[in-house]
Structures are given as structure tokens and as C-alpha cells.
Amino acid sequence: MRLLGVVPLLALLGGCKPEAHVTDHAAVAPPVESPNAIPDAPLNGTVHGTPFTVRDARYVVDRRVGYAHTDILLSSAKADSPCGPLNPARATSVWLRLEGDGAVEPKDYRIGTKLQSPWSVHYQVFDGDSWVGVSQGTALFSVRDATPDGHLTGGLAVCFSDDEKSCVSGSFDAANCPSTLDKPVRGAVAPEAIPPRFLQAVRGAASAAPPPPARTDGGS
DSSP, X not given: OOEEEOOOOOTTTTSOOOEEEOOSOOOOOOSSSSGGGSOSSBOEEEETTEEEEOOEEEEXXXXXXXXXXXXXXXXXXXXXXXXOOOBSTTOOEEEEEEESSOOXXXXXXXXXXXXXXXXXXXXXXXXXXXXXXXXXXXXXXXXXXXXXXXXXXXXXXXXXXXXXOOEEEEEXXXXXXXXXXXXXTTTOOOOOOOOHHHHHHHHHHHHHSOOOOOOSSSOO
């Protein structure tokens, strides 16, 4: 049985789900040997023993101090409009996270439990009773381009160290979507209420102030 922990989830996704920390699994290799070999086709494969094909791709940049990160969500769900609600809401997804406030630049990355990479890769699936997430695995991740219309194109090939031997590979075109968190939640400090006694003092001073001198230049 997997031990459940807690990991931060994509701001866009409405909060991260419990993640299964997989243990006692041999290291895995990505499904391809180089970023150039990532298929130029929608990301697909199997996740948690079920066929997976990406149908919605989006990314969110969060610049809150102390929480800065960029998330890329690759979901098997569909949306009626760009950045719209996902249907079904509990669809399986593969997602990547870039910690910190660094810019997303065209580059190839190798992601793994023992590799130094600014990116991490995860999947999450609803098993009928609760969400399960897995992050241990090895991936080739390629950021290909960030287009002027707010799209991020790239490719991913990843295998996870889970019992089901989950592996997916392919390409994606992710739309830039705003976070669904409200601004106060995102770190905006609400202005403090002005103390009533201060308001009364200001109003009293204004009423006690002498009227301005009459104008002598003929103006009214």
C-alpha cells in the first residue's frame, strides 16, 4: 500500500492532491533516448494502468512572493473554451512544475529523482475514492517555443516508478491561463480598516478649520 503525503498542486488546478510516494522500485528510463525523438503527436500512453491522451494543455505562472512557480497541466479532459473548466473535472493529468520565478525558455531538460533540474514531473489520477499522485520517474522534457499569442509548445517523454509502469510521450501546445485563485488568496495584502477614532479626529479637524479668506481679485 502506498504512503500518502502532501504536495503543492497547480494553482490553476484548484490545489494539489495527495501524492503516493513510491518506494522499492527500480529506476526507470524515459520512453525515448533523446528530446529529438519525442513524437510530434499529442502526448499519449498509459497512466496508472489506463490509456492516456492529452486533450487540454495549459500553463500558469504564479508570482506570489515565497510561492513563485510555473505549472504546465496536460489533461485527458476537454474544455469548451481556452482555459475553461475541464470536463470531466476528475480526469487524469500529467503536470510539470518549475519552482521559482525564472522564465520559461526554449531548452531541453532531463528530469529524474537524482538529477538536478529546475522542473519536476508528476501525474494524478482519481481512483474512485480519492486522488492519487506519483512524482518518481525519469523524463525528457523539451520547451520548444513560447509564441506571441501566449502558447507554450513542447514535448515530454516520461516513465514513472509505479506498479503500473506508467509511461507517456508526445507533444503539446499549452495555452497561457490565469490562476483561479482570488487575489487576496494569492498574497495581496488587504488594506487595514481606518480606526473610527482616527476618522472622527479628521472630520472634527475639518469642521473646526476656519473658512478660506475671501478673494479680492473679483473672482467668485
